Amino acid sequence: MGTPQSMNMRLILPGPRWPWFPLLMGAALRLVNINAPIIGVHSWRQADTAALARNFQLNQLPIWLPQVDWGGVSSGYAETDFPLYSYGVGLLYQFFGLHEWLARGLSLLCSIGAIYLVQRLGSNLFGQAAGWWGGLFFAVLPLSVFYGRSVQPEALLMLSSALALERGLAYRQQGGKFNLVLMGLGLVIASLVKVLPLFWLGIPLLWLAWRRWPLWLAGVIALLATVAWYAHAHQLFLETGLSFGFWGSKASRYSWADLLNWRYWGDILLRFSLRGLAVLGLPLLVFGLWLPKQNEAEGMLPLGLVVVLIAGALAPSSSYIHEYYQLPLLLFACPLLGKAWQKLQLKSTKTGKRWLAVALGLMLVISFTVLQLDYWSKENPNKxxxxxxxxxxxxxxxxxxxxxxxxxxxxxxxxxxxxxxxxxxxxxxxxxxxxxxxxxxxxxxxxxxxxxxxxxxxxxxxxxxxxxxxxxxxxxxxxxxxxxxxx
Missing domain, CATH: 3.40.1010 (Cobalt-precorrin-4 Transmethylase; domain 1)
Incomplete structure (x- = not known):
């Protein structure tokens, strides 16, 4: 039986004996402002997503005819990403009425699923304890919390990407058609919802099992599905002139000269350090990268960090303006945070564990403060x-x-x-x-x-x-x- 002091330390620093704690913590944070209207941070993107859902429901449109509100007196059909999330929200509206908390609720469920899969990914790479901590970090970090209940497809993107990575690792370790199918499904959905996962998700998956031809087949299917959708979406643009601005001279995503500006990279690092890693997560991530590899498959994580940054550089203006382009970094960073934290716990003395508890508390305070000041406070309709x-x-x-x-x-x-x-x-x-x-x-x-x-x-x-x-x-x-x- 432990001393009162050690028992108190265990209460301060929970662990894998509470396997559902990261999911419950993540759900609690994502329930904040669940009834908020479409205002605040990135309301323009949320408004477009919510409008597609509302129009799917009101006008009984098929998924291949996404309709925006800003088409004037035209049909309003626009060139968009594959609107799977909006269509799903539209189905919820059809059954339960037009309530925006349903859209946020769908995001919340997707985000909880992503937390679970990130936890499993870390557990398979570094052990149950490290995986638990990685899941907890993914549950509480500001970017993950906000985009885990915003009316945007980002939560679905994180869920499908985490599924692809977690099952991709399982396919490497065990093989199996079921693992391959789930990995391929995650890759296809992620690539349809956003184009860039073909790159930043596809490369780590190919690295995991590049010699296995079924994995290449899954990549080809994802590529063909993505090309087919965007060919159709571009046809809508040619008919209506309405687009989310992917290509052409009017697109504002591709100012590559920004990549030569140190401020571009400095601002992204500063923003991700604060909103993505709650400041203290940055040195923890560096420590996780510095630690010796426990297995060869772990190499997918630093590779993923690099390719997400490269993918953002393919559309530098969008990446600089819209912080959710850095959101996928958390899929690769959080397992490393869990690895680093578990290593610190194992090597720390009693005094060191107390300092770890203080650091964890400070990290949570920073995260909640960022959420309140940068996100939640701006969703008050009375202001x-x-x-x-x-x-x-x-x-x-x-x-x-x-x-x-x-x-x-x-x-x-x-x-x-x-x-x-x-x-x-x-x-x-x-x-x-x-x-x-x-x-x-x-x-x-x-x-x-x-x-x-x-x-x-x-x-x-x-x-x-x-x-x-x-x-x-x-x-x-x-x-x-x-x-x-x-x-």
Whole structure:
């Protein structure tokens, strides 16, 4: 029987004897703001995803016809990623009604599944205790928590990718058709949901068992499925002109000159260190990489870290702006964190274990603080100008007529106000455009004098003055939001 002091230490530092603790901890954190509307961080991406789901349900559309809100009076069918997540949410809406907590709930379930698989992956590589800690880190780190319940396909991406990696390792160790099928299924889903997993997931899987031809066959199937979908999606773009901006001169993903700027890499490292690893996870990751390999298969983890960064560099502008491009790093980092933590525990004295408990507590405090300040606090509708404006639009404009939303590429206002319409930049607004869109049925021009997109400031200057004049608004009244009815 242990001393009271050692028993207290075991309470502070739980372990594999509570196998479900990472899942319960992850679920509890992801339930925060489960009822939040589509506002806050990356609301533009969440609004597009939620709009696809809502349109699937309301218009009874098949999965191959994703429909956005910003198609004006066109069909609205757009070139998008494969909308498996949105379609799944649409099915939930069909059975249970249009409630956004259902979308967040689906993300939560996917994320809990990913925690379980990350825990298994670490256990198969480093032992049960290290796997448990890796699962716990994946459960509580800020990026994993937020995108594990946001209305985006990232949680599904993490689940399918974790399935591919965990079953890929099992296929290497044991063989078996069932392992191969599940690994291939994970790879196909991940590659359809986002293109880049073909690279950052495919390479570690090929490294695991590159001499086995069935693995190559799974990769070919994933490639063909992805090509087939994007060929179809591009045909939708050619018909409607609507796209999420994957290719062509209008795409804003490929400013490769950014890769030569030290600030590009420094900002990504700083952001991932804070939001991805809660600061203290960074030295822990370095220690995990430094430790001698316990088995050859472990090499998939540092390889995965490298290829995720390279994949982000293939679309540097998007990777720099959107932090969820760094989210897959956690799939490869968390098992290494678990390995490092378990090694520290085994080598530490009683005093050292106390310091480990302090470090773990500090890491959790940092994680919860980041979640509160950077994410949760921005999802309060009572403090959201765009939420208030959307409610006003519902009252003052007819539901069956489209709007002109002067929010550039941000569809949040259209989604929240439950309207269709056009997204335009302030620079594009002129008499000709207003007249043409009015003839097509536009009922009002809406927007904000403070922001263009909800994360981009609308600065004072000639553009703002010109827009105020066109809308018949005194330039001294250009504060807050505006809803200008077209007569």
């Amino acid at each position: 959201s100008d765009i939420w208030a404006q959307a409610q006003q639009i519902k009252i003052t404009t007819p539901k069956n007529k489209p709007l002109i939303s002067v929010t550039a590429g941000d569809p949040t206002l259209l989604y929240l106000s439950e309207r269709k319409g056009w997204l335009v930049t302030p620079e594009a607004v002129n008499d000709e455009l207003l007249g043409a869109l009015k003839k097509e049925g536009a009922s009002a021009v809406v927007g904000s004098w403070n922001k263009i997109e909800n994360y981009s400031e609308f600065k004072d200057g000639p553009v703002k003055q010109k827009l105020a004049k066109l809308l018949g608004i005194n330039k001294n009244q250009t504060n807050g939001n505006y809803i200008t009815i077209l007569k």
